[in-house]
Every structure is written in structure tokens, then in C-alpha cells.
Amino acid sequence: MQQRSSFQLTYTKRTRIFLQLYWRIIFAICWAIILLPLIITYDSSETRCAYIVLLVAGYWVTECLPVGITSLIPVVLFPIFGILSTQETCACYMNNTIMVFIGGLIFAIAIEHSNLHLRIALVVMKTLGCSHAKLLGGLCTVTTFMSMWIANAAATAMMIPIAFAILNQLEKQGLGKVFDVKDPENAQSDPDIKPTNVTKAYLFAAAYASTFGGTGAIIGTPTNLAFKGIYEYNFPDADPITFGKWMLASIPQMAANSFLLWVYLRVAFLGYLRPHSKDAELARIGTEGEAIANQVITQNLKNLGPMSFHEVAVLLLFTGCIFLWIFRAPGFIRGWAEFLTDVTLSDSVPAILVCLLMFFIPREPVFIHFFDKNPSKRSNKSSEGLITWQIIEEKIPWSLIFLLGSGFAVSKGSSVSGLAIKLGLLLVPLRELPPILMMAIVLFFASSLTEFTANVGTANIILPVVAHMCVAMRIHPLYLMMPVTLMCSYAFRMPAATPPNAIVTIAGRIETRVLLAVGCFPSIYSLIVQIILFPTWGTFILGIDEFPAWAEQNHIERKA
Numbered sequence: 001m002q003q004r005s006s007f008q009l010t011y012t013k014r015t016r017i018f019l020q021l022y023w024r025i026i027f028a029i030c031w032a033i034i035l036l037p038l039i040i041t042y043d044s045s046e047t048r049c050a051y052i053v054l055l056v057a058g059y060w061v062t063e064c065l066p067v068g069i070t071s072l073i074p075v076v077l078f079p080i081f082g083i084l085s086t087q088e089t090c091a092c093y094m095n096n097t098i099m100v101f102i103g104g105l106i107f108a109i110a111i112e113h114s115n116l117h118l119r120i121a122l123v124v125m126k127t128l129g130c131s132h133a134k135l136l137g138g139l140c141t142v143t144t145f146m147s148m149w150i151a152n153a154a155a156t157a158m159m160i161p162i163a164f165a166i167l168n169q170l171e172k173q174g175l176g177k178v179f180d181v182k183d184p185e186n187a188q189s190d191p192d193i194k195p196t197n198v199t200k201a202y203l204f205a206a207a208y209a210s211t212f213g214g215t216g217a218i219i220g221t222p223t224n225l226a227f228k229g230i231y232e233y234n235f236p237d238a239d240p241i242t243f244g245k246w247m248l249a250s251i252p253q254m255a256a257n258s259f260l261l262w263v264y265l266r267v268a269f270l271g272y273l274r275p276h277s278k279d280a281e282l283a284r285i286g287t288e289g290e291a292i293a294n295q296v297i298t299q300n301l302k303n304l305g306p307m308s309f310h311e312v313a314v315l316l317l318f319t320g321c322i323f324l325w326i327f328r329a330p331g332f333i334r335g336w337a338e339f340l341t342d343v344t345l346s347d348s349v350p351a352i353l354v355c356l357l358m359f360f361i362p363r364e365p366v367f368i369h370f371f372d373k374n375p376s377k378r379s380n381k382s383s384e385g386l387i388t389w390q391i392i393e394e395k396i397p398w399s400l401i402f403l404l405g406s407g408f409a410v411s412k413g414s415s416v417s418g419l420a421i422k423l424g425l426l427l428v429p430l431r432e433l434p435p436i437l438m439m440a441i442v443l444f445f446a447s448s449l450t451e452f453t454a455n456v457g458t459a460n461i462i463l464p465v466v467a468h469m470c471v472a473m474r475i476h477p478l479y480l481m482m483p484v485t486l487m488c489s490y491a492f493r494m495p496a497a498t499p500p501n502a503i504v505t506i507a508g509r510i511e512t513r514v515l516l517a518v519g520c521f522p523s524i525y526s527l528i529v530q531i532i533l534f535p536t537w538g539t540f541i542l543g544i545d546e547f548p549a550w551a552e553q554n555h556i557e558r559k560a
Contacts, residue, residue, distance in 0.1 A: 024064040031058045048081040049417035053410055053461065060457040067454065068399025071406035074413065083413045092412055093405030096346045097229040101404060102396070103351025104219030107318055108150035109395050110358055110387045114314045115304060117146050117158055122301045125162070130293035132270055132283045136201055137262050139163060140209045144258045147213030148220045149318070153499035155210040160507050162300070163202040169296045175289040176282055179509070195508045197279050200518070201269035203508040207500035208261050208492060208522055215486045216254040218246040218347075222404050226459045227485035229404075230411040234467045235477060237550035243325035243347055249482065249541045253533045257526050264521055310363045313386055317354050317361075324350035358386040400456070407460030414464040424468030431473040436531060438473075442466065442480055443527050446487040451494045459488040471551050476544040483530040490526045492519030 019026070032055055039051050052074060059070040075093070078084040111117050124145075125138035139159055147155040167178045179193050195203065214220035218228060218241065228241045239245075266272035271280025285293070325347055329335040337345040362383035414420035430438045450458040466484050470477040491497030493516050495505040505515060539545045 024062075027062055027064045028059065031055065031064075045083060045417040046419045046422055049083050049413050049419040052077045052081065052083070053414065053419070056406065056410065057453070057457070057461055061453050066399065067457075068402045071399070071402040074406055074409040078409065078413050083417050084409070088412070089409050092408035093402065095229065095408065096348045097225050097232075097408070098401060098404055099348035100219060100346075100351050101222060101225045102401065103348065103355050104149075105151075105396050106355045106358070106387065106392060107219075107321065107351075108154060109391060110314050111150055111318065112154060112158075112395075113387060113391055114308070114310045116311045116314055117150060117155075118162075119301070119304055119307065119311065121146065121158060121162060122297050122304070126294065126297045126301065130290040130297070132198060132201075132285060133266055133272070135166065135293060136205055136265060136270070139202060139205045140258050140262045143206055143209035144213035144216070144254065147210040148217040148254075151499075152210040152214045152221060153503060155213065156206045156500040156503050159206040159210075160203065160503065162297075163206065164507075165300065166293045166296050167199060167202065169292050170285060170289055173288070173292055175285045175292070193509055195510060196282070197269040198283055199508060200510070200514075201265045203504040203510065204269075204518055205261065205265055207498075207504040208519075209258055210500045211489060211492070211498060212254050212257045212261065212526075215489055216247065216251050218243050219351075221455065221489050222400055223455045223459045223485055223489050226404055226407045226456050227463060227481060229408045230460075230463045230467065231477065231481055233408065233412060234415055234464065235551060238477075238548065240346075242329055243322075244327075244330055245541070247326075249538060250486065252537055253486065253529050256529050256533070257522075260525050260529070261522060264525070268518070268521075309365055310386060313361050313363075314358075317357060317386070321350050321354040324353075355387075361386050403454065403456050403460075407456060410460050411464040415468075420464040420468045421472075423465045424470075424472045427465075427469045428472050430469075435475065435479070436535065439480060439483065439535070440527070440531055443483055443487045443530055446484045447490055447523055447527060450488045450491045451497045455488050455491060455498065459485055462488070474547045474552075476542075476547060477551055478538070478542050479534070479544045482538070482542070483534050486530060487527065490523060492522045494519075 035051050035054055035058075038054075039047050055077075056070060056073050059065050059073070060067065074084075075086070075089050078089045079086045121142045124142045125135060128134050128138040128141065139162075143155050143159050146158065164178065167176070170176050171178050176198055177196050178199050179195055181193050215224065218224050224246070228246075231238070232240055263272070267274075269279060270283040271277040274280055324336065327333075327335055328337045328345065328347065328350065337349075363386055364383040366383050411420075430441065433441070446458065446462055449462070453461075462484055463481060466480050467477050470480055489498075491501070495501050495512055495515060501515065501519075504510060505512070534544070
């Protein structure tokens with residue numbers, strides 16, 4: 001009897017270990033089988049497409065397969081299930097929007113490679129001031145701005161070492177602590193290390209400001225580009241979402257959210273409006289502390305040395321590309337693209353042009369001294385370009401490109417099969433609600449879902465449905481699609497929801513319950529900002545107060 005009990009315990013333990021080791025492949029197989037009755041009981045193009053979308057969504061949420069591999073499933077199943085041809089599906093994975101994304105990634109890598117981002121960050125923080133409140137404001141400002149142009153994770157990772165350098169120097173002078181350590185002398189267990197409230201303020205500022213900043217430019221996050229591709233596919237007769245139009249519409253909400261973040265973190269962690277609290281006392285560093293912080297920033301700037309040719313060249317190319325994006329077709333004047341040719345030129349043209357120029361322009365102009373009479377000035381080897389292919393290969397997240405492409409494939413498949421139209425019609429009863437309340441419900445759903453799935457994955461699933469929902473309700477598609485896109489990026493409560501959250505959780509030893517508690521307020525006020533700004537400012541910039549004729553025509557053609 002004892003042997004049998006021992007065998008059962010051993011068998012149970014081995015089963016548990018087996019499931020821990022192989023749960024991913026078990027889930028992948030079981031999920032595909034569980035969804036099969038959907039197409040067996042009611043076989044139609046809509047249900048076949050729904051099967052693929054649910055399969056991919058399940059794999060994205062659990063990450064039972066690598067995200068990049070899951071993103072390739074439509075290439076196999078859409079043709080097999082008769083939704084899209086192989087050519088149509090594969091074309092979704094390399095189009096104008098994805099080329100803009102690739103160009104934006106190469107810009108970001110070049111900026112990091114030249115250390116230009118670090119110089120900008122240090123100069124701005126030194127200029128704004130060195131009290132905790134001013135440094136926090138500088139951190140929010142710089143991170144928000146940099147995140148418009150480089151990856152959110154890169155912007156966060158750039159700012160955290162700067163913040164820790166300042167906090168460590170203040171701690172050495174007895175002006176606060178970076179971490180609270182409980183039982184440091186207890187040899188029986190690891191010391192309990194937790195960040196102080198001041199440290200938390202800096203960490204959350206870096207993470208959340210980068211998330212807000214990513215929504216300010218069309219290349220700021222892949223989610224923005226996913227929206228652009230899905231919107232322009234579903235409404236080909238609409239005016240395209242240009243670089244300048246996106247910035248005009250989204251920068252006000254980005255700035256408002258970042259400002260509110262600064263105020264919120266000061267109130268929550270630095271004792272703002274609570275002058276006699278313990279937080280306020282610990283946040284006061286006085287003139288001496290400000291001098292130390294200024295010294296740290298000045299020393300870091302000095303370590304960078306004078307601005308190099310590499311930095312200047314990248315800055316000029318980057319500025320030039322932004323100029324070309326804005327004035328390609330600005331609307332109020334004739335764009336440069338119209339002067340060059342009658343053929344349509346999209347945003348990918350200047351993006352890739354500048355990327356090519358980065359390989360032509362040397363990192364160091366040593367060639368100008370090649371024929372110098374002084375032999376010591378002559379170089380024995382050529383300089384590499386402003387960026388190299390080796391660096392691009394190493395740093396570009398190729399899986400993210402596949403994820404973006406799969407989103408366009410899912411959107412196209414959902415539209416062609418009629419799935420998105422049917423789901424949109426199911427939501428028509430919401431039209432009885434006031435438009436503001438309807439927007440609030442949809443945005444709340446998007447912000448909740450994005451905490452558990454990849455931001456781009458959430459956008460890929462929701463946006464096609466929202467597009468057809470808007471048509472069915474006879475409201476301008478941008479009225480909901482653009483705010484939903486922004487809310488898909490606003491994930492503040494879960495460590496794995498966005499890379500910035502994961503970075504600060506690890507770097508700052510922040511517990512998940514703390515992240516959940518702190519992230520609730522940004523999730524709420526960012527939703528309120530969208531509800532206030534888009535029906536007002538959006539109407540002025542995007543003209544979303546009327547249902548456009550091109551949306552009605554597009555709806556009629558698809559039904560036919």
C-alpha cells in the first residue's frame with residue numbers, strides 16, 4: 001500500500017513536471033482542436049476566418065509559440081481555407097507602411113549608435129533644473145520626446161542609468177536613498193530590497209512617459225503603423241494618414257498625458273500638495289543636492305565630449321527626413337512630391353532614402369585628409385558609414401515586422417471574408433448610446449485587453465471590427481479608430497504588457513502589486529483625455545463630426 005502511494009505521488013509529480021516543460025506545445029495543439037467545431041458545425045468564409053483569428057489571438061496571448069512564428073500562420077491558413085490567395089497574403093507582410101516602420105527603426109538605431117539621444121537627454125535635463133521636481137519634469141519631457149522617434153524600450157533603457165547615476169550620487173552625500181534595505185545583516189535570507197518613493201517616481205516617469213511619447217509620431221510605435229495600414233486598406237478612398245496629420249491630431253493628447261503624469265508622480269511619491277508629509281521631506285534635496293545632480297549631468301556631458309561629425313550628420317539626416325515627411329503633401333501648400341512626379345510618393349520614400357544616405361556618409365570624414373602633406377593626418381583605413389548592416393541585423397526586432405504584417409493580413413482577411421462586417425453589425429446596438437459614452441466603452445475594452453496581449457496584437461484584432469462598426473453606425477471611422485489605437489499602447493498595469501514596464505520592474509525591483517496600483521491612475525486619466533480631446537480637437541483637425549461619403553461608398557461596394 002505504501003509502495004502504491006509512493007508510486008502515485010511520483011507519477012503526479014512527474015506529470016506536473018511534464019506539463020511545466022511542454023505546456024506550450026500542448027496548448028498549441030489543444031487550442032487548435034478546441035476551435036475546430038466552429039468550422040465543422042457552420043462552414044462559411046466568416047467562420048473559417050474567425051477560426052484563424054482566434055487561433056492566432058490565443059497564441060499571441062499565451063506566447064506558446066514565438067510571436068514572430070505565430071504571425072506567419074495566416075500565410076499558411078488563409079490560402080488553405082480559401083480566404084486570401086498566397087500572393088494577397090504575402091503582400092500584406094511587405095508594403096509601404098512596413099517600409100516606413102523599417103526606416104523608422106533604422107533611424108532609431110542610428111540615433112542610439114551615435115549617442116545623439118543621450119546628449120539631447122542630458123542637455124534638456126541640465127537646462128530645466130536639478131531639484132527632484134524639475135529633474136522629474138525633465139525626465140518626462142526628454143523621454144516623451146525621444147520616444148516619438150526611437151523605440152519605447154530604448155527610450156526607457158536610456159533614461160534609467162541617468163536617473164540612477166543622479167540618485168546614487170545624492171545617496172553618497174546623505175541626501176536620500178535609492179533603495180530601502182530590510183535586514184541587510186540577516187545571513188539566513190536574502191535582504192529585502194525595495195525602491196524608495198523617490199526612486200519609484202523616476203522609474204515610472206521613464207516607463208510611462210515613453211509609452212505616451214510613442215503615440216506622438218506615426219513611427220513612434222508599431223501600433224500607430226498598424227492603424228495606418230488597416231485604415232488605408234479598409235478605406236482606400238479616404239485621405240491617407242500623413243506624418244503631419246497624425247502629429248497634429250495626437251501631440252496635444254500626448255503632451256497632456258505626459259504633463260498629468262508629472263503632476264501625478266509628484267503627488268504620489270514626492271509629497272506635492274502635502275508639504276508636511278514624509279514624502280515631501282525626503283524629496284527636498286536643497287541647494288547642495290541640486291548642485292550634486294547638476295554636477296553628475298555636467299560630468300556625463302563632458303564624458304561625451306564635443307558633438308561629433310557622426311552626431312551632426314545623423315541629426316541633419318533625421319531633421320531632413322521629418323521635413324520631407326511633413327511637406328510631402330501638407331495640404332495647405334503644394335507638396336514636394338507633387339513637384340517631382342505625377343506618381344504617388346508615400347512616406348516610405350524619404351524614410352528609405354535617408355537610410356540609404358546613412359551608408360554613403362562616413363561616420364568620420366577621414367578621407368578629406370588622405371592627400372594631406374602631413375603623413376600623421378592620413379588615415380590607413382576607410383571609415384564605416386553612419387550605420388552598418390551588422391548593427392541593423394543585431395538590433396532590428398524582425399519578429400515585430402512579421403507581427404505588423406500579420407495584422408494587415410488578419411485585417412484584410414477579416415474584411416474580405418465578411419467577418420469584420422458581421423462583428424461590427426453586432427455592436428450596432430451601441431449606437432443608441434450617446435457617442436461619448438460609446439467611445440468610453442470601446443476605449444475601456446481596448447485598454448483592458450492590451451494589458452494581457454501585445455499592443456500590436458490588440459490593435460490587429462480590434463481595429464478591423466471597429467472600422468466596420470463605425471460604418472454600420474454611420475460615424476466617421478477616425479472617431480473611434482484613432483483613439484482605440486492610442487489606447488492599445490497605453491498599458492501601465494502589468495509587467496509584461498509593454499517592454500518599458502518590464503524594464504523598470506526588473507531594474508527597480510518593483511513588485512507586480514505596486515505596478516498594478518500605480519498604473520491604474522494613468523490608465524484612467526489617459527482614457528479621459530482621449531474622450532475630451534478627440535471629439536473636440538479631432539473634429540477640428542480630422543473633420544470627424546460627419547459621416548464621410550467615401551465610407552458609405554466603401555460599405556456598399558463590400559456588401560456587393
